[in-house]
Amino acid sequence: DAKTTQPTSMDCAEGRAANLPCNHSTISGNEYVYWYRQIHSQGPQYIIHGLKNNETNEMASLIITEDRKSSTLILPHATLRDTAVYYCIAMYSGGGADGLTFGKGTHLIIQP
């Protein structure tokens, strides 16, 4: 799996868009970018993933640069419940029984 780099922590005001960056400059052509989050004392939760096109679902949007060396997770209207550690993971999604390799993630704090 390609190494990813994320800021250690970020703050965002409630109701604003939270933009979480991730660098994955060594990502290979068949590796997807996955985002998970872990709210305090809970299990990790899948948010979104993508290969090279931008993706959107009910939770977030994922913007991947054209060269695929970085991406941004966007929470469009952050709420206090979005306070969590967010993990960006680059990995091949070939259907194998691969465990996720979690880094340190970004601790996002939503301020009231």
Next chain:
Amino acid sequence: DTAVSQTPKYLVTQMGNDKSIKCEQNLGHDTMYWYKQDSKKFLKIMFSYNNKELIINETVPNRFSPKSPDKAHLNLHINSLELGDSAVYFCASSHRLAGGRLAKNIQYFGAGTRLSVL
């Protein structure tokens, strides 16, 4: 219904004991996992398992062993517990799909089992 459920939620035990943590998923998935989150909050894969293969993280001591009675269950047995085994253990499951643009390897996690070894 909880998709991935683990029992017990809390487990406090003495060093040297043998214990088990149970995990069940009702999602119809074919692959299950165990992760360990230590006191510094690092999450690490321990095992991944489906009906064809068991993949073991080489750093996991052989005191830890997964047991799968069927596709919906993957239990974790730990022998001769040590202080350093204190952590939160998460079970997860996923479904492997072939081809296409469909979601692959999206993992669903349980709420965790907090193990304290005294």
